[in-house]
Every structure is written in structure tokens, then in C-alpha cells.
Amino acid sequence: MLDDRSPIYRQIAERIKADVMSGVLKGDEKVMSTNQYAAYYRINPATAAKAFQQLVDEGVLYKKRGIGMFVSPDAQEKLRAKRRETFFTEVVDPMVAEAKAAGIPLRDIIRRIEELEDS
Amino acid sequence: MKFRILLANCLFALLVWAAFWVLVTLITVGLGLTGRLTQSAWEVAAQLPRWYALFFGVSLIHEYLPLYVAHGRTRRQFGVEGALTLILFAPFLAALLVISYQLESVLYGLAGWPHVLERAHMFTEPTQVPLVFTEYLIEALAWSTAGAFMGAAFYRFRGGGLLSIPVGVLLIAFAHSAMGVEPWGPFLLAWLRVLSRVVFDLPDSPLMPLLGTVGVLVVGLLLTWAIIRDMPLRNQAS
Amino acid sequence: MRIEVEDLVLRYGDVTALDGITLTLEEGKIYGLLGRNGSGKTSLLSVLAAFRKPTAGRVRIDGQPVFENGRVTSRISLIRDVGETVNIGTGEEALSYAEALRPNWDGEYARSLAELFKIDLKKSVKNMSKGQRSAMGIIVGLASRAPLTMFDEAYLGLDAPARQVFYDQVLADYLAHPRTIIMSTHLIDEVSGLFEEVVIIHKGRVLAHEEKDELLAKGTSVTGPAAAVDAFTAGMTVLGSRSLGPTKSVTVYGELDDARRRKAAESGLELGPVDLQDLFIHLTAEDGAAR
Numbered sequence: 001m002l003d004d005r006s007p008i009y010r011q012i013a014e015r016i017k018a019d020v021m022s023g024v025l026k027g028d029e030k031v032m033s034t035n036q037y038a039a040y041y042r043i044n045p046a047t048a049a050k051a052f053q054q055l056v057d058e059g060v061l062y063k064k065r066g067i068g069m070f071v072s073p074d075a076q077e078k079l080r081a082k083r084r085e086t087f088f089t090e091v092v093d094p095m096v097a098e099a100k101a102a103g104i105p106l107r108d109i110i111r112r113i114e115e116l117e118d119s
Numbered sequence: 120m121k122f123r124i125l126l127a128n129c130l131f132a133l134l135v136w137a138a139f140w141v142l143v144t145l146i147t148v149g150l151g152l153t154g155r156l157t158q159s160a161w162e163v164a165a166q167l168p169r170w171y172a173l174f175f176g177v178s179l180i181h182e183y184l185p186l187y188v189a190h191g192r193t194r195r196q197f198g199v200e201g202a203l204t205l206i207l208f209a210p211f212l213a214a215l216l217v218i219s220y221q222l223e224s225v226l227y228g229l230a231g232w233p234h235v236l237e238r239a240h241m242f243t244e245p246t247q248v249p250l251v252f253t254e255y256l257i258e259a260l261a262w263s264t265a266g267a268f269m270g271a272a273f274y275r276f277r278g279g280g281l282l283s284i285p286v287g288v289l290l291i292a293f294a295h296s297a298m299g300v301e302p303w304g305p306f307l308l309a310w311l312r313v314l315s316r317v318v319f320d321l322p323d324s325p326l327m328p329l330l331g332t333v334g335v336l337v338v339g340l341l342l343t344w345a346i347i348r349d350m351p352l353r354n355q356a357s
Numbered sequence: 358m359r360i361e362v363e364d365l366v367l368r369y370g371d372v373t374a375l376d377g378i379t380l381t382l383e384e385g386k387i388y389g390l391l392g393r394n395g396s397g398k399t400s401l402l403s404v405l406a407a408f409r410k411p412t413a414g415r416v417r418i419d420g421q422p423v424f425e426n427g428r429v430t431s432r433i434s435l436i437r438d439v440g441e442t443v444n445i446g447t448g449e450e451a452l453s454y455a456e457a458l459r460p461n462w463d464g465e466y467a468r469s470l471a472e473l474f475k476i477d478l479k480k481s482v483k484n485m486s487k488g489q490r491s492a493m494g495i496i497v498g499l500a501s502r503a504p505l506t507m508f509d510e511a512y513l514g515l516d517a518p519a520r521q522v523f524y525d526q527v528l529a530d531y532l533a534h535p536r537t538i539i540m541s542t543h544l545i546d547e548v549s550g551l552f553e554e555v556v557i558i559h560k561g562r563v564l565a566h567e568e569k570d571e572l573l574a575k576g577t578s579v580t581g582p583a584a585a586v587d588a589f590t591a592g593m594t595v596l597g598s599r600s601l602g603p604t605k606s607v608t609v610y611g612e613l614d615d616a617r618r619r620k621a622a623e624s625g626l627e628l629g630p631v632d633l634q635d636l637f638i639h640l641t642a643e644d645g646a647a648r
Contacts, residue, residue: 008550009570035532042528043550044387047570123457127450185441188408190458191431191503349425351409352441354399 008043012051020060020075021083027073031061124183125204128175129211135171136215139164143219144226151232158237159227159245161219165255168212172259175208176266180274180343185352194347202340205267209259216255220245241298241328254298257332261294264339271346274353290339297331358419358432358505358537359384360405365414367400367561374400376561378414382539382554387531389552389569390541391637397561398541399437402509405539406435418505431460434503436494436511440482443493448478448485451493452500459501466530467500473522487514495523499530507539524548545634555633559641569633576631576639577613580606585624596639608639 019025034052038045052069055061060075072078099109143164150156179201187197224246227234234245242250265287273280360382367375374397382388392398403409404416407423407430416422421429436442443451448471456462471478474492476485482493491514498508508527512520528551531538542548549555555572557565565572576596579586583605590607598607608631613621621628631639 039529039532041550042524044528044553044569045532046386046553046568047550050570123454127446182445185439186445186454187458188430189406189435189437189441190455190501191427191433192458193407193425193427193430195425196427349410352403353439354403354437355439 008041009047009051009054012037012041012048013054016051016055017060017079020071021079023076025071027071027075029071030067031069031071033068121200122204122207124179124200125207128204128208132171132175132208132212132215136219139167140219140222144222147223147226151230156232158233158235159220159223161216161223161245162236162238162240165216165219168216168255169258169262172209172212172262173266176205176263176268177270177273179205179263179267180270180347184274184347184350188352194350198344198347201267205263205340206260206336209256209263210252212259213252213255217248217252220251221248253329257294257298257328260332261291261335261339264336264343265290268339268343268346271343271350275346275350286342290335294332294335297328297335358429360505360537361415361417361420362401362405363415365401365404365416366412367397367404367409368412374561375404375411378558378561378563380556380563380566382537382556384537385535386537386553387527387551388537388539389545389549389555389633390539390558391545391555391633392541392558393641396558396641398558399509400561401558402435402437402507402539402541405505406430406433406507408435432503433505433507434459434498434501435507435509436498437509438491438494438511438513440490440494442497443482443490445482447481448476448493451482451497452478455497455501459503461502463500463502467496470496470499470526473526474519488516488519489514491515492519492523495526499526502530502534503536505537505539507541509541510543511540512542512544520544520547524551527551545637546632549633557637557640564640572636573630573633575610575612576608576636578606578608578629578631579621579626580604580629581624581626585626589621589624589626596636597642608635610636610640 016025016031025031031052032040034045034048037043037048037051041048052061056063056069059072059078061069062072063069095109096106099106143160147156147160150160183201184194184197187200188194224234226232236243236245240250241254245251268290269280269283269287272283276282360380362378362380365375365378365380366373376397378397378401390398390402400409404411405418405423407425410424416424418429418433423429423433434442442455445451445454452464452467455467456464468478471492474489474496476489476492476496480489482490485493491511495508495511498506498511512523515523524547527538527540540548540551549569552569555565555567555569556563567575579590581589582603583600586605586607590609594610596608596610598605600606613628618628
């Protein structure tokens with residue numbers, strides 16, 4: 001279930017995770033500071049720090065004292081593995097449910113996926 | 120920077136005085152040319168600066184005190200600077216009036232107009248610099264002190280400040296009477312002389328008017344301090 | 358600066374504006390001070406800034422009493438709508454007094470802010486528009502760099518873009534020069550992002566003082582079929598409810614643990630966040646719905 005608490009720091013964490021997963025942020029690369037995030041999102045730096053803390057707890061980032069936050073070397077693989085785990089329950093299952101509600105036959109969905117694969 | 124208020128007000132007063140001087144001189148010349156000038160014009164004009172002094176006293180409390188307190192000064196710190204500012208602003212105003220009379224005497228001399236005084240003053244000639252200075256110094260001190268006191272009362276008690284008016288008038292009356300000049304009457308001065316001789320054993324001297332004014336100043340400033348020492352800043356603009 | 362307030366009472370004649378405020382604010386955070394009109398926001402800030410002497414109670418800032426204590430007050434700035442720091446001559450003159458009286462004054466910053474707000478400093482402040490006068494107050498408040506900086510509804514009369522400049526500058530200057538900042542406001546949605554902690558006062562008392570994210574986490578909207586919503590929210594602190602046909606939406610206050618969340622999902626209920634403004638409105642509602 002989606003966490004509905006404090007959307008902003010969750011958004012920031014999700015954005016960083018997405019960048020790590022897609023390779024925009026690479027292992028051992030430095031991420032922007034909490035202050036830079038705070039200024040960009042117009043939020044209190046403590047809120048931005050919470051997003052970072054969450055990512056540190058999840059092992060996506062690590063802290064170098066006095067220097068800043070860096071992407072964990074294995075973060076991309078970890079996030080991808082986790083995503084693979086939840087992909088079907090979080091993405092496919094709801095999609096199928098919605099397709100059923102809209103009366104779209106599963107065959108059509110499969111055909112669409114195959115088309116995308118080919119192109 | 121110390122005496123920021125004094126400097127700003129001296130500068131502003133100088134500008135106002137310059138404009139006022141031009142106005143008075145124009146009227147003087149106008150009256151002189153039409154032959155209706157029978158006395159010193161500045162003797163009449165000099166009745167306005169006392170009101171200026173009064174409102175200067177009011178503004179000290181109404182504008183500068185909130186400004187200073189809002190910028191982190193204590194009322195005590197402001198009280199000291201405000202009192203010094205008030206005491207030093209008075210001789211500045213008095214000096215401007217001395218200059219006015221001096222310039223006027225030159226003008227009257229050139230035009231051949233009668234440079235006479237119609238009212239009783241501490242001075243008998245407009246060119247008696249020390250006496251002219253003293254009279255207007257006493258006046259400026261008394262009126263600005265009374266202004267500060269009444270300004271404080273109105274700022275703090277709003278309508279209740281009306282009660283401060285008789286006290287303010289009394290402060291001014293005492294100072295004027297200390298000059299020993301009609302129409303305030305030598306009565307109060309005589310009273311002061313008795314007081315000073317009996318209580319302080321002071322000799323009768325020409326400094327008596329100044330001494331009386333110092334008394335008025337001290338009493339007026341203490342009364343003002345009693346109002347402002349723990350005065351809140353207003354929540355609404357006046 | 359660290360602020361400690363204990364049993365603070367402030368009365369204006371018969372009116373009790375502050376009715377026993379006890380509050381501790383740590384140094385170096387941005388606080389939002391929320392309250393309805395007449396709740397005592399201005400009174401509280403005025404006491405903290407030594408504009409007023411408290412009727413009773415204790416106020417300490419960095420461990421020291423505040424009223425008539427120059428060592429403390431010289432480090433405090435409160436900008437109010439009244440405009441006592443700016444209603445003096447022209448804009449230039451107002452800045453020159455601030456420069457003379459404020460130990461950490463940054464004149465260059467003040468001038469750059471004046472440009473941002475498009476203020477003509479040659480103009481007499483009393484002849485400026487309401488918004489321009491507010492901007493003057495904001496300029497003085499920010500450029501004073503006081504270790505305790507407070508803005509009491511300092512945005513009145515500013516249009517939306519100018520208010521955005523205000524918020525951005527508060528944040529930027531806070532990041533560059535960390536200090537304790539307290540902002541009282543009615544435009545909660547616009548600024549709530551800046552706050553680290555929120556203090557809500559109501560009728561002269563502290564109704565809530567929490568980290569903003571914690572406070573937000575306590576508010577949840579529960580939406581679904583009326584019967585299911587009623588069953589789920591029974592026994593919870595309900596702040597408000599609305600109905601649309603068979604659908605009901607209820608705002609509850611209090612932490613929801615994971616078990617409760619699962620239960621909600623199982624009952625087909627939708628849980629949603631409540632923003633600070635809604636939470637504030639519900640918490641300070643006058644009809645007794647507040648806790």
C-alpha cells in the first residue's frame with residue numbers, strides 16, 4: 001500500500017531512486033546537498049534531510065562526514081532487484097484489474113506489449 | 120551611530136527654517152514696501168518654532184521610540200539617547216532664531232524700518248544675542264519636553280492622554296514664568312526665588328531662569344520616563 | 358536562539374490575549390506560528406520581541422529574560438504589520454536607521470532585496486502602497502540577520518509573485534545564514550513547505566506544537582461507503598466529515614498504525630493525506646469538532 005504520509009520527502013526519495021535505477025546517478029557519485037534540494041523544491045532542509053535519511057536507511061545512499069551524500073555502489077542492482085520483486089504486484093496486477101474494469105480483453109494487452117517489444 | 124535622530128532632525132529643521140525664513144522675509148518686505156511694518160516680523164514668526172519643538176517632542180515618542188525598540192534597543196537606552204537628543208536639539212532651534220533676528224536686523228537697517236519689539240522679552244533689543252538665545256532655548260526645552268510627555272501619554276493611554284495636557288501646559292507655564300517676563304507674570308518667578316532661597320539657599324542671579332528651566336526639564340523627563348519605562352508598542356498603527 | 362516560555366499570560370485590560378502559554382523552541386529552525394484571528398499570535402510574538410511586558414509568566418531567550426534586556430533584544434527582530442521599523446521618512450532613511458541599530462546589518466543584501474521587490478527607496482514609506490510597505494518590512498527583517506527573526510503576517514498587500522519572492526528569500530537566506538525564524542501566517546498552503554515545526558495557538562493557548570511532518574502524518578482522510586467509514590472511524594478523533602451521496606469522507610486525527618491501514622484497505626476504504634491548512638481549519642474549528 002502506498003505511504004500517504006508527507007508526500008514531498010517521499011517524492012524526493014522516489015526521484016533519486018528513479019535516477020539511480022535508470023543510471024542517471026551512478027555508484028559512488030555525489031548527490032546534491034539537502035540545501036540544494038531544499039532550495040529547488042522550496043522546502044525546509046529538514047524535510048529534504050528526511051528523504052536522504054530514508055535512502056540511507058534503505059542502503060541507496062551513504063554518508064561521508066563533512067563531504068556529502070553518495071550513491072551506494074550496489075544501489076542500482078539493489079533497487080532493480082526490489083523493483084523486479086514488486087513489479088507484478090504494483091504495476092501488472094493493477095493494470096490487469098483496470099483492464100478488466102474497462103472491458104479490455106487480456107489478449108489485446110498482450111498484443112500491445114508485443115508490438116512495443118518489436119518497435 | 121550615536122545621535123542619528125538629532126542629526127536627522129537638525130538637518131530637517133534647517134530645511135524647514137530656510138523655507139520659513141524665505142516666507143517671513145517675503146512678507147516682511149511686502150509689509151515694509153507698503154509701509155505697514157511697525158515691528159520686528161520675527162517677533163511674531165518666532166511663535167511658530169515653539170510648536171515645532173512640541174511636535175518634535177511628540178515624534179520622539181510616537182515614531183522614534185517604537186523604531187528603536189523594534190530594532191532591539193531597550194526603553195532605557197532610548198530614554199537616555201532621547202533625553203540627550205531633546206536637550207541638544209533645543210540650542211539648535213534657539214541658534215536658528217538668533218540668526219533670524221540678526222539677519223532681520225541687517226534687513227531693517229538697510230531699509231530703514233523700525234526694528235522694535237512690541238512684547239515683553241528677556242531681551243530688549245533683537246540683537247542681544249545671549250538673551251535672545253536664552254529665551255528661545257528655554258522655550259524650546261520646555262515645549263519639546265512637554266511634547267514628549269504628552270506624546271508618551273497619548274501613545275500609551277490614547278484618549279486618556281488628554282489628562283496629560285494640563286500637566287504639559289503647567290510645565291510650559293513654569294518655564295515661561297521662569298523667564299520673569301510678562302504675560303506669564305513674575306509671580307511664578309518670585310515664587311521660584313523664594314523656593315530657591317529657602318530650600319537651596321541660592322543667591323538671586325540672572326541664571327535663575329535657566330535654573331528654573333532645568334527644574335522643568337528634569338520633572339518633565341522623569342514624568343515621561345515613568346510612562347515609557349515599561350510601555351508596550353502598539354499593536355495597531357495609530 | 359533557544360526560546361523558553363512558561364505559563365505566559367498577557368492581558369489587555371479585561372481581555373486575556375495569552376492564557377498560559379508554555380513552549381520551548383530550539384535554535385536554528387523555521388517555525389510556523391498558526392492561529393485564527395485573535396488567537397494571540399501577534400501578542401505572543403510581541404512578548405518574545407520585548408515589545409510588551411508579560412502580565413505573568415516567564416520568557417527566556419538563550420536562558421536570559423527578554424524585557425528591557427538589550428543584550429538579548431539586539432539579537433531579535435520582529436516585523437509586524439504596524440511597520441514600526443519602516444515608517445520613518447523615505448525608504449533610504451528607514452534602511453539607514455536599520456543599519457545604525459542592527460549589529461549584523463547587510464546593506465548590500467537590503468538593496469538587492471529592494472530591487473527584487475521593485476521598491477523605490479527614494480519614496481517616503483508612508484506614501485508607499487500597502488504591499489510596498491510590507492516589502493520594506495521584509496527587507497529590514499531579512500537584512501538585519503537577527504539570530505531570532507520573526508515575521509508577523511509580513512506579507513499583507515503583497516501579490517502572489519511578490520509573496521513567492523518573500524518565501525524564496527526567507528529560505529535562501531536561512532540556508533546561507535542559519536538562524537531561528539518564526540513566521541505567523543494565514544496563507545498556510547503557500548508557506549507550509551518552509552516550516553520544520555508548527556505551533557498552533559488557539560484562544561491564547563498552545564493547541565499543538567509538533568514537527569510539521571509528524572503533525573501532517575496525524576491527519577488522515579478516510580473515504581468510502583458511509584457505513585464502512587463509520588465503522589472504521591468509531592472511537593477515533595474525528596475532526597470533520599463530508600458526505601456525497603453514499604460516499605463519506607472523514608478527517609481523523611491521530612497516528613494510524615500499519616494494522617489499521619491494512620484493515621482500511623480490506624474494508625475498501627481510501628486513506629489520504631490532509632494538508633496543513635485543512636488540518637489547521639479542523640483543529641481550530643469553533644463548533645466543538647476540535648479535540
